[in-house]
Amino acid sequence: MTTFLTAGSAQELPDASGHFGPYGGRFVPEALIAALDQLGRAHAEAQQDPVFLGELDELLTNYAGRPTPLTEAKRFAAHVGRGARVFLKREDLAHTGSHKINNVLGQALLAKKMGKQRVIAETGAGQHGVAMATAAALFGFECTVYMGEEDTRRQSLNVARMRLLGAEVVPVSTGTKTLKDATNEAFRDWVANVETTHYAIGSVVGPHPFPMIVRDFQRIIGVEARQQLLDRTGELPHAAVACVGGGSNALGLFHRFLTDESVALVGCEAGGDGVGTGRHAAPLTAGTPGVLHGARSYLMQDDDGQTLDTTSISAGLDYPGVGPEHAWLRDAGRATYTGVTDTEAMAALEVLAKTEGILCAIETAHAFAGAITWIRAQAEDDRVVVINCSGRGDKDVDTAARWFGLA
Amino acid sequence: MSRLDELFARCRAQNRAALIGYLPVGFPTYELSVAGMLAMIEGGVDAVEVGVPYTDPGMDGPVIQVAVDVALRGGSRVAHVFDAVRTVSEKAPVVVMGYWNPVERYGPARFAKDLRAAGGSGAITPDLIPEEAGPWIEAAGAEDLDPVFLVAPSSTDERIGVVGRTNRGFVYAASTMGVTGTRATVGSRAEELVARTRAQTDLPVCVGLGVSNGDQAAEVAAYADGVIVGSAFVRALQDEGVDAVRTLARELSEGVRRRAPSS
Known part of the structure; x- marks a missing residue:
């Protein structure tokens, strides 16, 4: 507790390199660093941009409820x-x-700001996938959602919802066939398509700046x-x-x-x-x-x-x-x-x-x-x-x- | 002068590119993976990239994903990697290729010490960037190992400079934006990336991702100091066995000596 309080900067974490004390950081292939830097800059600008914040507020109020x-x-x-x-x-x-809509509306606005027309997401229960498919439909983005094969079975309702919303749902059959492996596949897609695609991570995980961005939204x-x-x-x-x-x-x-x-x-x-x-x-x-x-x-x-x-x-x-x-x-x-x-x-x-x-x-x-x-x-x-x-x-x-x- | 430095000097004197071949330890079994590495060397591979299996290989395509999954299910452990390095490094220089978490869990200093003791020359760390690599750079330096970080077509010149100043041995240039796997063509951006890297460092630049045959090896050898081949060796070992690995190594080895002019 003392450590936390004397740090005094809890509200300001992560530090500039994306660390929360010894945690966080960026452990990804070099190919992704340029996109992570671009995303970090877009987010920092957006947080100071009354137009961006106004658009987000309007969506949260009149679209998300x-x-x-x-x-x-x-x-x-x-x-x-x-x-x-x-x-x-x-x-x-x-x-x-679910709460997932808060994050995807923010990230969709960031994707638009960065000029990216395609979004990808990983999903476990399908709530983030449904939210992303929803935002993609609203923004006119192409959308691909990676979901573990086992999860597509136990959350089949959400698979149908995503497809109705126009998203492509890709069942992932590697490894444990659940969220971890869906996340691996989403990263692989992103490395190959990073110049046209925004990877909208659904939780406060992943390389910096994602944990900060998702938290902020x-x-x-x-x-x-x-x-x-x-x-x-x-x-x-x-x-x-x-x-x-x-x-x-x-x-x-x-x-x-x-x-x-x-x-x-x-x-x-x-x-x-x-x-x-x-x-x-x-x-x-x-x-x-x-x-x-x-x-x-x-x-x-x-x-x-x-x-x-x-x-x-x-x-x-x-x-x-x-x-x-x-x-x-x-x-x-x-x-x-x-x-x-x-x-x-x-x-x-x-x-x-x-x-x-x-x-x-x-x-x-x-x-x-x-x-x-x-x-x-x-x-x-x-x-x-x-x-x-x-x-x-x-x-x-x-x-x-x-x-x-x-x- | 490290074994890798000697290798690249020798290749330069012979006016050819070096050939580096990858196989993961434990696929399809420990014995066959080591036999495959030795067969590569017999076929003409100059250095071996010994893969450390990992459950979540984010930079690898389906061929290597399946192979490391088989290796892990078969009981492949980090300790086996050092056994493989010990055997293979008697015949050729060895770098390990390992995602960061198994190394961190093993302990960077202990990993470097055991790798050095086994005769290894360095390590490629595909999900580690220099900014996060303080403990590894220190550990590798203490054991005189070459840390090898990657550059990619999306890297800024500034970042390529950081990698160039941090690396020893060589720079691994990812030929394309994507994961490992065989491709019909090697990306045209590879040549540009090699040129941008040369502008930042005097280290040899080796190109990986997508090379699977002699013609592609010759094409890359025209502008790079080394050609790295992974998935094609894994597939050869999987589909046809150790002899096919040796045959592929021969074809690629002929390719890096041809140095076809790039089109």
């Missing part, structure tokens, strides 16, 4: 007990059904949530809770609260069959520092530095790496990260559905499970918690129905 509501979940809170108050930041109500979640909470309760919450795969919805919620020392920041990773079993996707909880997909961060790797296979019921969290800023926040003690098992997540999904009438994504359910655990573990009652309700669960109906024996 921002600000999203803050819903108090009274019946859910009563189920949890301890006098807690629980507020949901309703990113599931944004256009396309997602931090509106926390900016809005913080103000909405102050308006409603007159106080800051005791905790902000979000699920973490790559970590974009979590960082989006956390970032505005970083300097509010009293607010606990809780990230919920995919604990799969249990962090102790080795069959999970929880690098911050049970991984080690290393380099994957262009940045140094925590990752799941063996003694030889080979990436390990991951296990999670949630395609969107089933990833062996995590954004470098989360690694920094973890080491600094400013955020804490915990593994939530498949079973705990699905139980929370059911509670939320039956107490609030909100069917959230399985990814998001990890945050609800983590919030329940956090509230019940506190010494004091009457905690106020904000949870990022990052996505809706339509895509997961088949998986959930099978899980609960309803199919």
Whole structure:
């Protein structure tokens, strides 16, 4: 905690070379450096450009539906007990059904600014892919989405949505056939087509400047949530809770609260069959520092530095790496990260559905499970918690129905 | 003078380009991968690029992806790389080709020490740029190994200068924007990139990505100091075995001596 606070520049990280302490950086083939530099310049200019910011604001308001509501979940809170108050930041109500729209609208504007007419994306659960396909349709871009073959099966609804929106969906059958391998393929496409193509990474991962850019486009979640909470309760919450795969919805919620020392920041990773079993996707909880997909961060790797296979019921969290800023926040003690098992997540999904009438994504359910655990573990009652309700669960109906024996 | 320096001096004296051949350790088995490397040398390869298998080879196309996947499933470990280097470096200079994470995990200083002890001359690190390579440059320097970083058609002259000042041994010029794999033609941008690199450094410039036959080798040899061939050797070993690797090496070796005028 002290390290973090004395750094004093948390709001200004990463440094000029893209590092968050020892994490981040650019570990990519030389061929990509020119494009990363171009993207960094475009983003820096855009942040100072009232026209760009005005266009983004207009899209977020009139196309994506921002600000999203803050819903108090009274019946859910009563189920949890301890006098807690629980507020949901309703990113599931944004256009396309998740927070991913915030990032793709920003990156689409950057692509337009850079004169690129083709966008590519990786996707796990398909939420980023759907968002990217949506933005590509809106901007008139050609769009290719890489998705692990296994994920195209378990998230088939989103595959159909992307194709209806005019995107090409490429199933990736190498390696583990999930998000990690989809990301490898997207990078290979980008190296070959970098002069005409923008790679819109969907999370706060990858080489600098991606972790910074995606965070900057997602931090509106926390900016809005913080103000909405102050308006409603007159106080800051005791905790902000979000699920973490790559970590974009979590960082989006956390970032505005970083300097509010009293607010606990809780990230919920995919604990799969249990962090102790080795069959999970929880690098911050049970991984080690290393380099994957262009940045140094925590990752799941063996003694030889080979990436390990991951296990999670949630395609969107089933990833062996995590954004470098989360690694920094973890080491600094400013955020804490915990593994939530498949079973705990699905139980929370059911509670939320039956107490609030909100069917959230399985990814998001990890945050609800983590919030329940956090509230019940506190010494004091009457905690106020904000949870990022990052996505809706339509895509997961088949998986959930099978899980609960309803199919 | 390192073994690589000697090699390039000898090639220059013979008015030809050097031929460098790649195979990953453990594909299709450890024994056959080493046999393939030795067969390359018998066929005329001047230096061997010994590949360290990695689960996420972002700069490699399908041929090498599949090969390293087979190697890893077969139990290929970083430690086996040093065994291969020890055997192969008795016959020719060896550089390893390795993505950064396995090296970082092994420990840069320990990796450099073990590579040197095995007789290796240097290392190509395709996903490491000089700006991130402080620990590796230091470790390689301490063991007198040649660190080899890449330049690409998209590199600015300024960045090519940085690579030229950081590298030892040679500069690896990626012929095209893309991943490894055989191609019908070697990109026309390769010649321009070699010229831009020569303007920044006196180090030999070797061209990789896309060369698979003698005619392409001759074309590249007309303007480069070395020709690097990977996927074509992997495919030869996979489809037809060790003898095919030797045959391909002969064809390529004849090519780098032909130095056809570029068209």
